[in-house]
Amino acid sequence: xxxxxxxxxxxxxxxxxxxxxxxxxxxxWYQACQEDGALSRHEKALIGLAVAHALQCPYCIDAFSQTCxxxxxxxxxxxxxxxxxxxxxxxxxxxxxxxxxxxxxxxxM
Amino acid sequence: MSTVLPxxxxxxxxxxxxxxxxxxxxxxxxxxxxAVDTLQVNAVGYGIEGSGLILDLVYNPVGAFLPxxxxxxxxxxxxxxxxxxxxxxxxxxxxxNMPIRRFLDYLRRSGNEERYMRKLVxxxxxxxxxxxxCRTMVSVDWTGRLYDCDFNQMLELEVAAExxxxxxxxxxxxxxxxxxxxxxxxxGCTAGSGSSCGGAVAVSA
Numbered sequence: 001x002x003x004x005x006x007x008x009x010x011x012x013x014x015x016x017x018x019x020x021x022x023x024x025x026x027x028x029w030y031q032a033c034q035e036d037g038a039l040s041r042h043e044k045a046l047i048g049l050a051v052a053h054a055l056q057c058p059y060c061i062d063a064f065s066q067t068c069x070x071x072x073x074x075x076x077x078x079x080x081x082x083x084x085x086x087x088x089x090x091x092x093x094x095x096x097x098x099x100x101x102x103x104x105x106x107x108x109m
Numbered sequence: 110m111s112t113v114l115p116x117x118x119x120x121x122x123x124x125x126x127x128x129x130x131x132x133x134x135x136x137x138x139x140x141x142x143x144a145v146d147t148l149q150v151n152a153v154g155y156g157i158e159g160s161g162l163i164l165d166l167v168y169n170p171v172g173a174f175l176p177x178x179x180x181x182x183x184x185x186x187x188x189x190x191x192x193x194x195x196x197x198x199x200x201x202x203x204x205x206n207m208p209i210r211r212f213l214d215y216l217r218r219s220g221n222e223e224r225y226m227r228k229l230v231x232x233x234x235x236x237x238x239x240x241x242x243c244r245t246m247v248s249v250d251w252t253g254r255l256y257d258c259d260f261n262q263m264l265e266l267e268v269a270a271e272x273x274x275x276x277x278x279x280x281x282x283x284x285x286x287x288x289x290x291x292x293x294x295x296x297g298c299t300a301g302s303g304s305s306c307g308g309a310v311a312v313s314a
Contacts (some may be wrong), residue, residue: 010227042181069170070301072177072185 007060029063034067045071049078156198164197167308169204173221175232175301176203179309182221202308205229206262207297229296237303240310243289251274257289260297265288 016023034044045067052060068078147164151157156164166186170176181202190196206212208225216222238244247268248256253275256262269288273279303310 040181041178066174069172069174070177072182 004058006062009062013087042071042073046073046077046081049073050081053082054089055086144196147198148194150194151197156196158197163199165200165202166202167202168269169206170264172214173206173219173225173228174306175228176205177202182261196242197206200308202304202306203302204226204302204308205297205300205304209260209294210263212275226293226296229300232300234299235301236303236311238298238305239312240305241298242305243298247279247284253277255279257287258298260294261290263293264292264294280283 001028013023026037034041039047045064048060048064049068052064065078145157148273150164153162154160155162157191168176168182168186175183179202182203186201187198190198208216208229210220214221215227243257243261246258248259250256250262255268255272255274255276256266257268262265266272267290272283272287298304298310301311
């Protein structure tokens with residue numbers, strides 16, 4: 001058995017099985033977040049795609065790639081969003097280099 | 110207004126405005142000609158505000174996904190085609206890809222058939238039903254045989270057996286109350302914002 005099954009994305013609602021009330025609350029919140037507001041659905045779809053990559057969640061990447069296309073995004077915009085997420089992850093790793101410097105400096109003469 | 114004015118429908122089969130260059134390369138001469146044609150019809154006044162000459166574009170996704178909301182993609186296309194190519198137009202109509210013929214072949218070849226059909230079914234919108242073209246129109250083939258829509262005609266799915274089968278026997282009152290022949294492809298017209306030759310048809314989400 002693979003750890004990630006493509007069909008599991010369509011089975012997401014099965015997670016409601018033991019606590020349907022909690023899943024219902026989650027879905028209401030999840031869907032409300034994606035509606036047009038101060039940000040458009042289009043912009044939110046790109047944010048979702050970026051976060052999906054930062055989380056490295058294959059289900060979310062699959063779902064939000066589709067959502068982006070159906071919101072009118074193109075590959076150039078989607079790729080920029082992915083780079084934004086990746087750059088932030090890279091920067092977050094890199095700034096921890098100062099922790100390493102601090103640690104090394106603390107014990108160095 | 111558009112019923113009394115000349116209307117040109119130019120099909121611009123691009124899946125997005127910024128991919129337009131890529132699509133030009135991919136579709137080659139045919140699409141290049143469409144872009145040049147569009148500029149030429151602009152030059153004689155079509156799509157130019159105040160000219161009274163209408164140029165409408167039709168958009169369908171190149172792939173196994175639903176079209177974006179019509180209003181937002183129309184705004185995107187107007188902005189990008191104007192700034193990149195100097196093209197202007199009046200309206201953009203979104204059309205959903207029907208899971209029949211060549212597109213169905215593509216879905217099967219690419220392993221997308223089940224996923225696309227599930228997407229259409231899950232996106233069924235009762236608000237589209239009132240505006241479906243088959244409720245007010247019929248299609249007629251070159252032999253005079255009647256079909257409930259173009260897609261049924263492509264599938265050779267004729268009007269219900271109890272109805273007159275040819276245009277020679279056509280009766281508007283009977284056809285206004287007829288039973289419409291349906292198939293799995295009908296979910297293409299009822300998904301999301303709906304689909305017709307005039308674009309989205311949904312009256313409510």
